[in-house]
Amino acid sequence: MLRSKAHWGYSPAFLAHFAPGLVVRPAVLAHGDCVVAARGRHLYGYAMRRRARLADLFVAPEAMGRGVGGALLARLRRHARAAGQRTLTLEADPFAAGFYRRCGARVVGWSRSPWPGEPGRRLPRMRLATGRR
Template identity: 45%
Template sequence: MALIFRPARPGEAGALSALCLRSKAVWGYDAAFIAACRAELTLGAEDFALCRLAVAELAGQVAGLAQLGPGPGPDVAELWKLFIAPEAQGRGLGRALMAWSCAAARARGARSLHIVADPGAEAFYRRIGASRTGEAPSGSIPGRVLPVLHLAL
């Protein structure tokens, strides 16, 4: 597997946003749910200015992305997005992007990573050592709560 990490380019915002939505849909959500998530999962100019946004390429194709931003505390980074293209899932890209995210967070002086996850992804984060610390309201679906996890770096 020839996996390459590189910074995301602003001109890729549309394609990367579409990848986020396709990846979200693997959890079995219907079209109305995905439509409700569109605004939250759409990348804009501010995403390229305010955070670290990495793309994983597999065999020359964009296969995933990770977005790392400031967290809720001075030595905490937050994983804003981690999405893998459905056709590339199950090939270790999630773990590879998490390794990139942890390294990037440590380079910024973070000692922990804050993650607000899709309930379907919680098991993945727990397998890599994160622990559940609470719940947070969804930014897309009123009344829905999401697991909050913490990963010591």
Template identity: 40%
Template sequence: MAPNLPGQEGRYARSGSRTERQRPVPARRRSPRLRHNGRVRFLIRPARPDEATELTELALRSKGHWGYDTEFLARCRTELTLTPADVTARHVAVAERDGRVVGLVVLASTPPELELDMLFVDPPAIGTGAGRVLFDHAVAASRAAGARTLWIEADPGAEAFYRHVGAVLTGTCVSPSTGRTLPRLRYDL
């Protein structure tokens, strides 16, 4: 099993865009912790390699929430695909509610600057706080790994969420899969 960022290990917590695949930052294991947003409880735990296909489909459903057509989503598939090897080698954590995966987060790069490579919430769980729990997890794990900055290449539909949690727009970038201009945000840790 791949090393995980500190805080990524199975724990309960309360309530992107991929650039290049990079090696994870080693971490230590922790026991599960209960956290919630006052309404819903989520278990944050490392993803398992056998969940790669399920996580890919969740990411595509989440991307589709923003009204993209099937042709657009097909162009995004490669960028949003996680393989068992990715899950083993990268920092991939999931949010579970009632034993069902409702979201995922992937961190990439190495400190002092990390990339929020993916953060997706299954459409039925949008608005429950799962995205905030996953973002808070990414922030805690990044800090524990020694990072000072978390970079985010966001879907335009998710920009407001990232600004709400404190990220600052720094410019734009071009999506490698679609050629669209995306907001690039920075979250100082």
């Protein structure tokens, strides 16, 4: 997850600030719907849904642009649809917002970023339909 975030050129201070939150503990996995993209022991992507919220979606830099993120998101959309959810909500990293838009998500608002280094930084809040049931 940290390598994925670092791909966007964030400063070392930014990455250090968020690094503790970029660790997924087993207790967290027990409360969400988690999918991974892996080959052998190499993890290429990870995504997690908690109820109707896309909690995480990270792709290793070497796998970006190869459909890994789209496949992970499609799987979670199917899971959400099967659970009766019509939409998934998420807060996107500004660099990932274009990816989510291409997948059909729409900006529905803005949140303040938890990064104290840029008080005016905002994150797009987005909504993504899960498809027809």
